[in-house]
Amino acid sequence: MTSPQPFQTLPSIGDGTYLGAAYQAGVLKLQVDHWDLGPVEVLVPTVALLLAPSVDLPCDHVARKGTRLEIRRVVDHVAGDQGHFVPPHHFGQLMNDTQAGHHLCYGLKVDPALHIVSLLGYTRWVTCLCTDLNTITWWVLPD
Numbered sequence: 001m002t003s004p005q006p007f008q009t010l011p012s013i014g015d016g017t018y019l020g021a022a023y024q025a026g027v028l029k030l031q032v033d034h035w036d037l038g039p040v041e042v043l044v045p046t047v048a049l050l051l052a053p054s055v056d057l058p059c060d061h062v063a064r065k066g067t068r069l070e071i072r073r074v075v076d077h078v079a080g081d082q083g084h085f086v087p088p089h090h091f092g093q094l095m096n097d098t099q100a101g102h103h104l105c106y107g108l109k110v111d112p113a114l115h116i117v118s119l120l121g122y123t124r125w126v127t128c129l130c131t132d133l134n135t136i137t138w139w140v141l142p143d
Helices: 091-099
Strands: 016-024 027-034 038-045 048-051 065-073 115-120 124-130 137-140
Touching (some): 016 048, 027 065, 027 115, 027 124, 038 124
Antiparallel strands (some): 016 027, 027 038, 038 137, 048 124, 065 115, 115 124
């Protein structure tokens, strides 16, 4: 399968191996060795992006295993005030939210369609904001 497929058809990435990520022209490209399909590429149009510092460092194969894709609606995790997403007042919660990538949406208008998309495993490899899950596509990479 080499043509882009709708995101909703992607079998769960629950135990893949992180292969890499790239960003170009507003699109995040995630590459994961899917446990069943082999290497796949997921394209996520994004308005904000956070790469873990370790993404650019050499990392052994074991640390890249156990990768999973997580998608969360921002309105379910971040408070809004006067129509905008705002950080929590408690310092500990602010640190947790920052680690989860919630800080990417602070100051943006509250939008129920806004989602946080993360590639997790040994670390939070990549986190980004996606305004429309229907724009996410994927395909199996050729051998």
